Amino acid sequence: MQLTVLQGTEQKTVTCVPGDTVLQTLVKHGISLPAACGGNGLCGKCRFRRIHGTLKEPPGKDGWYLACRTHPLSDCVIEIPASGGAFAVLTETGAQTGDLSQAADRDFGIAVDIGTTTIAMALTGRQTGKIYRTYTAVNSQRQFGADVIARIDAANKGNLAKLQKSVREDIERGITQLTDNAPPVSGVAIAANTTMIHLLMGYDCSTLGVYPFTPFTTDSIHTDLWFEPQIPVWVLPSVSTFVGADILSGLYASDFEANGKNCLFIDLGTNGEMVLGNKDRAVCTSVAAGPAFEGGNITCGTGSIDGAICDVHMAMADGHLQIDCETIGHAPPCGICGTGVVAAVAELSRLRLLDETGLLDDTLQDGVLLCRTPDGEPITLYQKDIREIQLAKSAVRAGIETLIRAYGITLSQIDCVLLAGGFGHTLSVDSAVQIRMFPAALAHKIRPVGNSALEGAIKALARPDAQTVMEKIKSVCSEITLSNDPAFQDLFMEYIYF
Amino acid sequence: MNEINKEISEFLQKGRAKNVKELVTKALEENVDPKEILNDGLLSGMMIIGQKFKNNEVFVPEVLVAARAMNAGLSILEPYLIKAGNEPVGKAVIGTVKGDMHDIGKNLVVIMLKGAGFEVTDLGVDVDPDTFIDKAEEIGADVICMSALLTTTMPAMKMTIDRLKERNLRDKYIVMIGGAPVTDQYAKEIGADFYTEDAASAAEAAKAAVLNKR
Numbered sequence: 001m002q003l004t005v006l007q008g009t010e011q012k013t014v015t016c017v018p019g020d021t022v023l024q025t026l027v028k029h030g031i032s033l034p035a036a037c038g039g040n041g042l043c044g045k046c047r048f049r050r051i052h053g054t055l056k057e058p059p060g061k062d063g064w065y066l067a068c069r070t071h072p073l074s075d076c077v078i079e080i081p082a083s084g085g086a087f088a089v090l091t092e093t094g095a096q097t098g099d100l101s102q103a104a105d106r107d108f109g110i111a112v113d114i115g116t117t118t119i120a121m122a123l124t125g126r127q128t129g130k131i132y133r134t135y136t137a138v139n140s141q142r143q144f145g146a147d148v149i150a151r152i153d154a155a156n157k158g159n160l161a162k163l164q165k166s167v168r169e170d171i172e173r174g175i176t177q178l179t180d181n182a183p184p185v186s187g188v189a190i191a192a193n194t195t196m197i198h199l200l201m202g203y204d205c206s207t208l209g210v211y212p213f214t215p216f217t218t219d220s221i222h223t224d225l226w227f228e229p230q231i232p233v234w235v236l237p238s239v240s241t242f243v244g245a246d247i248l249s250g251l252y253a254s255d256f257e258a259n260g261k262n263c264l265f266i267d268l269g270t271n272g273e274m275v276l277g278n279k280d281r282a283v284c285t286s287v288a289a290g291p292a293f294e295g296g297n298i299t300c301g302t303g304s305i306d307g308a309i310c311d312v313h314m315a316m317a318d319g320h321l322q323i324d325c326e327t328i329g330h331a332p333p334c335g336i337c338g339t340g341v342v343a344a345v346a347e348l349s350r351l352r353l354l355d356e357t358g359l360l361d362d363t364l365q366d367g368v369l370l371c372r373t374p375d376g377e378p379i380t381l382y383q384k385d386i387r388e389i390q391l392a393k394s395a396v397r398a399g400i401e402t403l404i405r406a407y408g409i410t411l412s413q414i415d416c417v418l419l420a421g422g423f424g425h426t427l428s429v430d431s432a433v434q435i436r437m438f439p440a441a442l443a444h445k446i447r448p449v450g451n452s453a454l455e456g457a458i459k460a461l462a463r464p465d466a467q468t469v470m471e472k473i474k475s476v477c478s479e480i481t482l483s484n485d486p487a488f489q490d491l492f493m494e495y496i497y498f
Numbered sequence: 499m500n501e502i503n504k505e506i507s508e509f510l511q512k513g514r515a516k517n518v519k520e521l522v523t524k525a526l527e528e529n530v531d532p533k534e535i536l537n538d539g540l541l542s543g544m545m546i547i548g549q550k551f552k553n554n555e556v557f558v559p560e561v562l563v564a565a566r567a568m569n570a571g572l573s574i575l576e577p578y579l580i581k582a583g584n585e586p587v588g589k590a591v592i593g594t595v596k597g598d599m600h601d602i603g604k605n606l607v608v609i610m611l612k613g614a615g616f617e618v619t620d621l622g623v624d625v626d627p628d629t630f631i632d633k634a635e636e637i638g639a640d641v642i643c644m645s646a647l648l649t650t651t652m653p654a655m656k657m658t659i660d661r662l663k664e665r666n667l668r669d670k671y672i673v674m675i676g677g678a679p680v681t682d683q684y685a686k687e688i689g690a691d692f693y694t695e696d697a698a699s700a701a702e703a704a705k706a707a708v709l710n711k712r
Contacts, residue, residue: 149649149650150649153649156650209597210597211599211624357556384554484623
C-alpha cells in the first residue's frame with residue numbers, strides 16, 4: 001500500500017506494510033511525528049488528518065486520527081501538522097570550531113553522542129581538539145518507543161538486533177557524511193547513556209529494566225568500526241545503568257578531574273542525571289523527570305524547534321493579564337517547549353495566579369491562553385500541564401537536595417553548577433528558581449555547558465591520557481539509589497509545591 | 499449527616515491526621531456507629547479528595563496527606579468495626595510486582611481497599627509471582643492486586659497469572675492490575691479480571707467483584 005503524506009507544502013509517498021500503523025510507517029521512512037508516549041495512544045501528539053483512503057480505526061471526536069493507533073486499509077493520503085516532529089539537536093559545546101582546509105591536525109576522529117531521541121556527531125582534530133564539521137539526526141530507534149524503558153522493552157521482546165542495526169545505520173550515515181571529501185579518520189569515540197550503549201553493542205538488556213537494574217557492563221569498550229574494521233572505536237565508560245557514559249563524558253569535558261572545587265553537574269531531559277563532588281569524591285544519581293522538559297505530555301507542547309514558545313512574560317494591567325511570548329528563531333508560534341512552560345509557570349506563580357499547591361486562580365480555570373498560531377489555533381497552558389511540570393521540577397530538586405545531604409556539604413560550599421544538554425542550554429535560571437527547581441542560593445553559580453557529552457568524546461580523541469582520567473572520575477563516583485528512599489519521597493512531596 | 503462525621507471528612511481532606519484521630523476517638527465515645535464514622539466521615543472525605551484529584555484541583559501531596567489521615571483514623575476505628583461484628587467485605591493481597599520498587603500508587607490502593615471494608619495484606623514491593631499466590635492461599639484471599647510502574651516490569655503481572663493457571667488456582671481469585679503504563683487492553687491480553695485507573699475505582703471494582711462472585 002502507498003501512504004502519501006502532506007506536510008505544509010511538502011509531499012512524500014512511502015510504502016506501507018499491511019498491519020503497520022501510520023506511525024510505524026512514518027518512522028520507518030524517516031518522517032518524524034512527535035510520539036512522547038512511544039506509540040501507546042496516551043499522549044495524543046501523533047495526530048493527522050485523512051484526505052482520502054480507508055483507515056481501520058475511526059478518528060477522535062475532534063476529527064484528528066492518532067498515527068500510533070491507526071492502520072491504513074488502502075492507499076491513503078494524510079496530512080500531518082506543519083510543525084510536525086522536528087527535534088532540535090544541540091551541537092554547541094565548549095570545544096573550538098575550525099576550518100578543515102586550514103586544520104593543523106595530523107589525525108582526525110569522529111566524536112559521537114547517541115541520545116535516546118537524537119544523535120550528534122562531530123569531525124574533530126585529534127591534536128587541536130577542534131570541531132571541523134557536525135552532523136545531527138533523529139535516533140531512528142524512535143519507532144520502537146520514545147524513552148529508554150520502551151527501548152529496553154522492545155529489545156527484550158526480540159527486537160535487539162533491529163535496534164542495533166537501526167542505530168548502527170544512523171551512525172554510518174553520519175560518518176559517511178562527515179568524512180566526505182575529508183582526510184581519513186583514525187578513531188571514533190562514542191558517548192551515550194547506558195541503554196544506548198547496550199543497544200549499540202547488542203548486549204542483553206534483560207536485567208537493565210528491572211530492579212536492581214544491572215547493566216551488562218559499564219567498562220570502556222574497545223572495538224572496531226563495523227563497516228571500516230581498520231578504524232578503532234572507543235565506547236566511553238559509564239558509572240551505572242542510570243548514570244551513563246554521556247554523563248561521565250560531560251564531567252570529563254568540564255575538567256571535573258582537575259578540580260578541587262565542589263561542582264554540581266546536572267543533565268536535564270527525560271531523566272535528570274546529577275553528580276556532586278570534586279576530583280577526589282563524588283556522589284551521583286538519576287531522577288525520573290518525565291517528558292515535560294522536552295515538551296512531552298504538555299497539551300500544546302513541542303520540542304525546541306523554530307516557532308516554539310521559549311520564554312513568557314506576564315504582567316497585570318488594569319485587572320487584565322497581559323502575556324508576551326517569545327519564540328525560537330522569532331518564528332510564528334506553533335507550540336510551547338519545555339523552557340517556555342517553565343517560564344509561563346514561573347510567571348503565574350510570581351503573579352500569584354497559581355497558589356502554592358499549583359492550583360490555577362479561579363479566573364484561569366479554563367487554562368491560560370498564551371497566544372495563537374498563524375492559523376488562529378490557541379496555544380493554551382492547562383492545569384494538567386502545570387501538574388506535569390510540578391512532578392518534573394520536584395523530582396529534580398529532591399534529587400539535588402538528596403545529593404547535597406549525602407555528600408555532606410551546604411549550599412554555600414558548592415562552587416559551580418553546570419547545566420548540560422539542550423533544555424539546560426536555554427532554560428531561564430530565574431524561572432527555574434522561581435518554581436523552586438533550583439535553590440535560589442545557587443542561581444548565580446549556574447552555567448550552561450551545552451552538549452558536554454559530545455565535547456567529552458572530542459576531548460577523549462585528542463588527549464592521550466583520556467582513558468586514565470575517565471577511569472579515575474568513574475572510580476570516585478558513587479551512586480545513590482533513590483527508589484524507596486523515604487527521605488527522597490518526603491523531599492519530593494515538599495518541592496511539588498511552589 | 500452527623501456533624502462530627504462531617505468534621506472528620508473536612509479534616510481528612512486537609513490531611514490533618516491528628517485532628518482526624520481525635521475526632522474519631524470522640525465520635526466513638528459519643529457512641530456514633532463505627533460504620534457511620536467510616537462511611538460518612540473517613541470514606542466520604544477520601545472520595546471528595548479522589549474526585550478533586552481526577553479534576554486536577556488537588557495534586558499528589560494532598561492525596562497522600564489525606565490518605566495518611568485516613569490511615570490514622572482507620573487504625574483507631576478498625577477494632578470497633580470488628581467488635582461490631584462487621585465482617586470484612588473480603589480479603590485482598592496486594593503488592594508491586596517483581597523488579598519494580600514503586601509504591602506510592604499501590605499504598606493508596608491499600609488505603610482505599612481498607613476503606614471499602616477489605617482486610618488487606620500488603621506484600622510491599624518487588625513481589626515474586628509465587629509470593630502473591632502463597633499469601634493469597636494462606637489467608638484465603640478473594641482478590642489479588644498487582645501494581646507496576648514500568649513497561650519492563652509489566653510482564654511480571656502476566657507471570658503471576660500464568661503461575662495461577664499452572665497451579666490450577668486461576669478461577670479461585672479475582673485478579674486486578676494497575677499502574678501508570680497499564681491499560682484495560684493489557685489487562686485483557688494477560689487475562690486479568692480488572693484494570694482500574696485510580697485507587698478509588700480499584701476499591702469500588704474490588705468490592706463489586708467480590709459481592710458479585712458470592
